[in-house]
Amino acid sequence: MVDSDKKEFRKRDFLYVIPLWLLSLIVPDADDLYSYRSKEFKRRELFYLGALLLLPLIWRDPHFHHLMVLGGIYAILALGLSLFLGYAGQISLGHAAFFGIGAYTTAILTTRYGFPPFLAFWISPFIAAVAAYLIGRPILKLKGYFLAIATLGFGEIFQVIVRESTALTGGVIGIFDIPFLAVGGFTFDTYLKQYYLTWGLLLGLFLYSKNLVRSKMGRAFLAVAASEEAASTIGINVTQTKLGVFVIGAAFAGFAGSLFASIMSIANPEAFSLNLSVLIVIMVILGGMGNLYGPIFVSVLLTWLVDILGKYQAWSLPIYGVILILLLIFFPDGIGSRLGMRLIYLISYWSKKKRREEGKV
Amino acid sequence: MSLLRVEEITKVYGGLRALDHFSLNVEKGIIKGLIGPNGAGKSTLFHLISGIEKPDSGKIYFKDKEITALESHEISALGIARTFQTVQTLSNMTAIENIMAGMHLRLKGNLLSSGFWLPWTGRAEKGALNEAKEILDLLGLLGRWKSPASQLPLGKQKLLELGRALAMKPELVLLDEPASGLTSAEGDQLKERIHQFKRDGMTFCIVEHQMGMVMEIADQVAVLYNGRLIAEGPPDIVGRDAQVMDAYLKRKRSDA
Amino acid sequence: MDSWTYIPQLLASGITVGAIYALVALGFVTITRACQIINFAQGEFVMLGGLLTFFLLKDLTPSYPLAASIAIGIVVMVGFLMYLSVIYPLRKAPMLIPLIATLGASIFLSNTSGLLFGTLPKALPPFSGEHPFQMLGVSVLPQSLWVLGATFLLLALLYLLSHRTFLGKAMEASSTDPLGADLVGISRNRMVFLAFGVSAGTGAIAGILITPVFFTSYNSGTILGLKGFIAAVLGGWGKNTGAILGGFVLGILEALSVAFIPAGYKDAVAFAILLLILYFRPKGILGSPFVDSRRW
Numbered sequence: 001m002v003d004s005d006k007k008e009f010r011k012r013d014f015l016y017v018i019p020l021w022l023l024s025l026i027v028p029d030a031d032d033l034y035s036y037r038s039k040e041f042k043r044r045e046l047f048y049l050g051a052l053l054l055l056p057l058i059w060r061d062p063h064f065h066h067l068m069v070l071g072g073i074y075a076i077l078a079l080g081l082s083l084f085l086g087y088a089g090q091i092s093l094g095h096a097a098f099f100g101i102g103a104y105t106t107a108i109l110t111t112r113y114g115f116p117p118f119l120a121f122w123i124s125p126f127i128a129a130v131a132a133y134l135i136g137r138p139i140l141k142l143k144g145y146f147l148a149i150a151t152l153g154f155g156e157i158f159q160v161i162v163r164e165s166t167a168l169t170g171g172v173i174g175i176f177d178i179p180f181l182a183v184g185g186f187t188f189d190t191y192l193k194q195y196y197l198t199w200g201l202l203l204g205l206f207l208y209s210k211n212l213v214r215s216k217m218g219r220a221f222l223a224v225a226a227s228e229e230a231a232s233t234i235g236i237n238v239t240q241t242k243l244g245v246f247v248i249g250a251a252f253a254g255f256a257g258s259l260f261a262s263i264m265s266i267a268n269p270e271a272f273s274l275n276l277s278v279l280i281v282i283m284v285i286l287g288g289m290g291n292l293y294g295p296i297f298v299s300v301l302l303t304w305l306v307d308i309l310g311k312y313q314a315w316s317l318p319i320y321g322v323i324l325i326l327l328l329i330f331f332p333d334g335i336g337s338r339l340g341m342r343l344i345y346l347i348s349y350w351s352k353k354k355r356r357e358e359g360k361v
Numbered sequence: 362m363s364l365l366r367v368e369e370i371t372k373v374y375g376g377l378r379a380l381d382h383f384s385l386n387v388e389k390g391i392i393k394g395l396i397g398p399n400g401a402g403k404s405t406l407f408h409l410i411s412g413i414e415k416p417d418s419g420k421i422y423f424k425d426k427e428i429t430a431l432e433s434h435e436i437s438a439l440g441i442a443r444t445f446q447t448v449q450t451l452s453n454m455t456a457i458e459n460i461m462a463g464m465h466l467r468l469k470g471n472l473l474s475s476g477f478w479l480p481w482t483g484r485a486e487k488g489a490l491n492e493a494k495e496i497l498d499l500l501g502l503l504g505r506w507k508s509p510a511s512q513l514p515l516g517k518q519k520l521l522e523l524g525r526a527l528a529m530k531p532e533l534v535l536l537d538e539p540a541s542g543l544t545s546a547e548g549d550q551l552k553e554r555i556h557q558f559k560r561d562g563m564t565f566c567i568v569e570h571q572m573g574m575v576m577e578i579a580d581q582v583a584v585l586y587n588g589r590l591i592a593e594g595p596p597d598i599v600g601r602d603a604q605v606m607d608a609y610l611k612r613k614r615s616d617a
Numbered sequence: 618m619d620s621w622t623y624i625p626q627l628l629a630s631g632i633t634v635g636a637i638y639a640l641v642a643l644g645f646v647t648i649t650r651a652c653q654i655i656n657f658a659q660g661e662f663v664m665l666g667g668l669l670t671f672f673l674l675k676d677l678t679p680s681y682p683l684a685a686s687i688a689i690g691i692v693v694m695v696g697f698l699m700y701l702s703v704i705y706p707l708r709k710a711p712m713l714i715p716l717i718a719t720l721g722a723s724i725f726l727s728n729t730s731g732l733l734f735g736t737l738p739k740a741l742p743p744f745s746g747e748h749p750f751q752m753l754g755v756s757v758l759p760q761s762l763w764v765l766g767a768t769f770l771l772l773a774l775l776y777l778l779s780h781r782t783f784l785g786k787a788m789e790a791s792s793t794d795p796l797g798a799d800l801v802g803i804s805r806n807r808m809v810f811l812a813f814g815v816s817a818g819t820g821a822i823a824g825i826l827i828t829p830v831f832f833t834s835y836n837s838g839t840i841l842g843l844k845g846f847i848a849a850v851l852g853g854w855g856k857n858t859g860a861i862l863g864g865f866v867l868g869i870l871e872a873l874s875v876a877f878i879p880a881g882y883k884d885a886v887a888f889a890i891l892l893l894i895l896y897f898r899p900k901g902i903l904g905s906p907f908v909d910s911r912r913w
Binding site for chain 2: 208209211212214215216217218219220222223225226227229230231232233234235236237238244248290
Binding site for chain 3: 145148149163278324325
């Protein structure tokens with residue numbers, strides 16, 4: 001009898017242990033600060049790169065490709081915000097507005113003014129960056145909560161303006177028939193091509209971010225997050241640094257928006273609401289502050305989650321909300337943090353519990 | 362040559378006169394001690410000099426150039442470094458990164474050049490890393506160069522903050538209670554370091570609560586009480602000054 | 618200059634809406650004073666109050682007061698539940714996370730209501746008479762008077778609660794000095810728990826008052842919550858009196874703006890006011906105990 005109990009114990013355990021163990025292999029260890037920000041490209045990075053390049057060829061389901069494209073777009077958004085929130089420690093609850101600016105810029109330029117998509121693709125992040133600069137100058141003087149609220153206010157104003165300027169933006173209905181992105185004669189019209197486009201862009205933006213993070217600018221961001229007072233005494237212009245990260249984050253969002261517009265072919269105000277801003281912030285938090293990989297993983301994860309929940313149709317949104325809240329409660333430092341520790345803790349907890357129960361019997 | 366000159370500074374918080382027409386002069390190449398009972402306004406003075414707060418009246422000059430209205434980061438760029446009474450290490454970074462952060466002003470690079478990793482960035486980073494390791498070694502922290510700053514014990518964090526200030530290669534260093542939290546062995550080590558840096562040409566202004574430490578290494582001492590300067594001069598003379606003793610022991614003349 | 622003739626009328630409706638904003642703002646301030654967290658689900662309490670009353674009235678009992686009381690009770694329960702399931706587990710996390718969690722809760726509550734109650738806007742019958750009457754040359758709905766009356770009554774009650782009852786004083790103590798209050802035996806967690814209940818109740822009452830005048834649907838809570846929050850900041854963040862004043866000022870300004878700006882932009886007015894206040898006077902009109910003391 002005791003033997004069968006032991007076997008049962010192992011089987012049940014696997015349910016918890018295996019996913020966590022797999023996760024800890026794949027998700028980068030957020031706790032090793034220094035090697036994280038140094039140049040060393042470990043084998044893990046090569047694994048990611050390889051997987052990224054080969055995955056869509058192995059798994060040829062177009063739905064999968066579509067999901068990964070969306071995941072990639074959200075990942076770009078999360079990457080941009082992670083510099084602002086995860087590194088510089090500033091809260092922005094209006095980031096979706098820059099996403100929207102990017103999308104609408106592309107939409108308007110290509111459909112109303114006949115710009116070639118490739119040109120619109122590069123102008124969009126620029127416009128988003130300019131908007132961020134103009135908004136950031138006055139707003140970034142605020143601290144903590146007030147900054148969060150001000151960015152929220154800006155995001156809402158953006159939505160209202162987009163909804164009301166019917167002539168320019170198509171109002172509530174939005175803009176349709178946005179052409180695919182095309183370079184030379186090559187058009188990104190299938191999900192597979194869009195996959196490489198999106199993840200290629202993400203790779204480039206990621207390299208840029210990693211460079212920033214391991215240079216003096218990255219240290220400046222972190223210093224601002226740690227202590228603005230101390231940062232200013234080592235010569236860091238806090239306001240300008242915050243503004244710089246804000247603009248970069250907005251530019252990333254602008255890129256993401258432009259891709260979104262050309263891939264979805266439509267742009268409407270509902271897609272750029274407070275809900276999206278909150279979602280991006282959650283992605284960064286769950287990915288881990290001070291982490292570039294984490295937010296990317298979480299973006300893809302959450303995109304898959306939404307897709308899976310789609311089966312439950314109407315109930316998907318509330319369930320999604322509950323899952324997000326639960327994740328926040330259990331992983332406030334990010335999903336990747338202390339995974340190893342949690343694993344050990346869980347295993348020892350279960351084995352002790354089983355031993356106690358067996359002892360009683 | 363006068364490196365730092367504070368003229369008739371007044372700073373009032375609500376009803377409290379933290380500094381009252383206070384003046385001070387710091388010559389180049391000396392160690393100036395600043396002592397006085399708690400609440401006398403010493404840290405406030407540092408906040409005003411480093412630009413974190415602005416005085417209500419009075420002027421501050423550095424190398425004969427007025428810095429009263431300048432922003433904190435501009436003042437740092439001129440060559441003034443400081444540490445904080447409540448240790449403000451950059452707790453989200455490792456020890457080595459804290460030191461490298463101190464080199465911010467001395468490294469070339471901005472958002473574009475660093476992001477695209479233009480050729481000089483790599484070289485600058487390498488140079489910074491090596492220099493930072495040297496500084497850590499000097500302070501006896503090299504063994505923990507990769508530890509997150511928040512995991513270091515308080516005494517080592519204070520040394521780390523000092524290292525960060527020194528990494529700026531400043532001309533004037535403002536140390537706010539550097540010895541508090543250090544063991545006596547660490548305190549002695551600190552004194553030696555300060556002497557060494559003084560020989561290298563740095564000027565120090567040290568606020569201290571503990572008389573022992575500051576009286577031993579300072580060339581000159583100024584005493585602050587209730588926002589006013591009540592004594593100034595070489596340590597041994599100031600130490601025997603009757604007014605100073607009254608201030609510390611809070612003896613009231615009328616009781617005598 | 619046609620729009621000028623509408624001003625008195627706009628003022629009247631602005632005051633009515635302002636009263637609601639004031640109540641919502643009070644809800645925000647109550648919670649923030651207790652635990653420094655901004656509860657973005659506050660608007661949802663208002664929405665639930667209105668919607669639940671509607672359905673209770675339809676399905677359970679024809680008695681308006683009874684339905685309203687039960688609805689308020691349910692919403693208070695929801696407030697307590699939210700504290701227990703979201704705020705309490707996150708009490709040690711850095712402040713950003715509970716904030717985001719309340720946003721998540723807001724999304725959850727509004728979407729679940731949408732599912733349970735349908736997405737069409739609902740209206741409640743007014744408390745007395747449907748027909749507006751003339752007062753000072755302006756057309757006033759009887760419901761508006763109820764709203765104002767109830768608001769002031771509630772304010773008086775809350776004032777008495779916080780200054781005259783032991784419980785109220787305990788809550789005040791806990792918000793001013795959590796550690797000190799803890800040391801004399803006032804459990805911080807319990808005070809925050811109660812604060813959530815009070816906020817939820819206040820919000821529910823506001824919802825019941827306003828639904829006869831404006832329709833309520835599953836997503837009206839979000840924007841209402843945001844505006845209530847703006848009102849609280851406008852008047853003086855963290856002060857009850859500030860919340861009230863801010864509510865009325867916001868309501869009036871918003872109503873007046875319709876005379877000068879296309880109606881669709883009305884929502885943006887509130888946010889523009891927010892940005893202006895944050896930039897020029899973050900303390901708010903009456904000043905704020907939080908901004909200077911660096912409590913956050």
